[in-house]
Amino acid sequence: MPVNSRLFGFFCLAAAALGGTALSEADEARPIKIASTTSTQNSGLFEYLLPQFTAESGIEVNVVAVGTGQAIRIATNGDADLLLVHHEASERKFVADGLGLARQPVMHNDFVLVGPAADPAGVKGIDDVAVALRRIGDTAQVFVSRGDDSGTHKKELELWQAAGFDPRPASGTWYREAGSGMGATLNTAGAMGGYTLTDRASWVSFGNKGDLRIVVEGDARLHNPYTAIVVNPERHPHVHRREAQAFVDWLVSAKGQALIAAYRVDGQQLFFPDAMPGAGAGD
Secondary structure (H helix, E strand, O other): OHHHHHHHHHHHHHHHHHHHHHHHHHHHOOOEEEEEOHHHHHOOHHHHHHHHHHHHHOOOEEEEEOOHHHHHHHHHOOOOOEEEEOOHHHHHHHHHOOOEOOOEEEEEEEEEEEEEOOOOOOOOOOOOHHHHHHHHHHOOOOEEEOOOOOHHHHHHHHHHHHOOOOOHHHEOOOEEEOOOOHHHHHHHHHHHOOEEEEEHHHHHHOOOOOOEEEEEOOOHHHEEEEEEEEEOOOOOOOOOHHHHHHHHHHHOOHHHHHHHHHOEEOOEEOOEEOOOOOOOOOO
16 A cells, blocks of 8 residues: 555656646747837748747747837737837836846847939948938938838937937928838838938848939948847736747747848848857858
8 A cells, every 4th residue: 555655646746747747838839929120020030930939839929010119119018928129228218117027139230321323412432321311411312211210210310310410300391201111111212212221131121122222331320239028027917928038048049049140131141140149150
């Protein structure tokens, strides 16, 4: 009987362990929602990454691709489990307000200023984006702003401030606020023969460049980092923290960073890993 009791106890512990594992696996299979920028979606990066993550983890990922400002509002309301956005000041405030757990650098690319091939403002080749914007403003050449509180829009306004020029009083004349995503803004700039600011991933992936060309690039102020933030479950208990964190951990793992580095459109690398900067080097 003592032996049988010990065996019975062993089997009970084993069953409990199996039950715990099964429950954990069931929990890990819960889907997550990411509020992210349009560039990560429109560039094809998510279409490339997510099936690989889901195949490994069993976690389905749904993406709401909007501007950074709107993505943060979605997460603030508890309607997303995770943010992947690109405006540092907004991200830091989100965490400082107790809405997110921590900022996790994932990757970066850069912004570029594009405009018509004729370059009526004469800014092509200028290596200081603030000087270029000032010249566009001084000559009242058409500039199309996203005007949508996205990370790109926020960066654009910061660059105008660096130029010592406020274009907003000219809204509706040479300064046009599209109030739309990057693709639509690029289309508007092309149709109007105007300039605009875009992240490079969206630019490379954009299929209707027409007469638009890159006119300014390479300024350090055009650096464009992307950060992941898990929504704080203490503020929104229904969020799937473990699953969201599993995705972040995968993104910043050696494999996730190498996949990000390997992603290309038309032979061009669109994103560069920040958690492991050397990942994918030499691929």
